[in-house]
Amino acid sequence: MWAILSGIEGNLKAYEAVMNDLKQQNFPIEELYILGDLVGLNPQSEAVVERVREPQTGELTPQVCIGWWEEQCFNLYGLGGNVEATELREKYGADGVKLLWDCVSRETVQWLRQQHFGFFELDCLLIHGSSVSVGDELTPQTPPWTLLDRLQRVEANRLFCGRSGLTFQYELQTGSISSSVLTLNEQQPTQTFTPSKKQVIGVGNVGRESGKATYTLYHPDTYFIKFQTVYYSP
Secondary structure: OEEEEOOOOOOHHHHHHHHHHHHOOOOOOOEEEEEOOOOOOOOOHHHHHHHHHOOOOOOOOOEEEOOHHHHHHHHHOOOOOOOOOHHHHHHHHHHHHHHHHHHOOHHHHHHHHOOEOEEEEOOEEEEOOOOOOOOOOOOOOOOHHHHHHHHHOOOOOEEEEOOOOOEEEEEEOOOOEEEOOEOOOOEOOOEEEOOOOEEEEEEOOOOOEOOEEEEEEEEOOOOEEEEEEEEOOO
């Protein structure tokens, strides 16, 4: 069984609640994934990173990939593609920029830069947004052809994502993609791809809602998916 988390955003108490919930499951957890947004506008962000880097006895070492908040940290410290941190400023203003600077140290940012963009395990892509970008927010309202494109880009049958913060299981029953290449001289023959059943799964969020954390359990052999909700005292 895999446990898949996202959106902790520096909420240490929520993370501890999920860890305690995992210990109470009546089946072993063999892999633990954190799909981005480990840190956020929370003074406990450093404590969360330390907790993840040094798991307690009997706990798994989480596999971590970067999310939207990690990308904002890279930009803020001049290590990303937008050193002006435009997206962060537009969304949270100057106060948000200063708070993130105070909450996440340069040392932690250097560690975050060593983490993965995503994981491809068996036939599953586990990622914060999608293979397009960390900010690519997939929801049940996303057009089916967009979801199919995101899956086909990496030839995955299941895409686990955390950007929206929602828990959902979206199945594409049938569909096809037709593509061709147009050059200055001619148009190449059209190629049509018809996929088998594919799924996009929103894994929920651990720390965005005070007192409530959601995450996903997945069994890669049976394709069993279960959404867990944990309530705790904020």
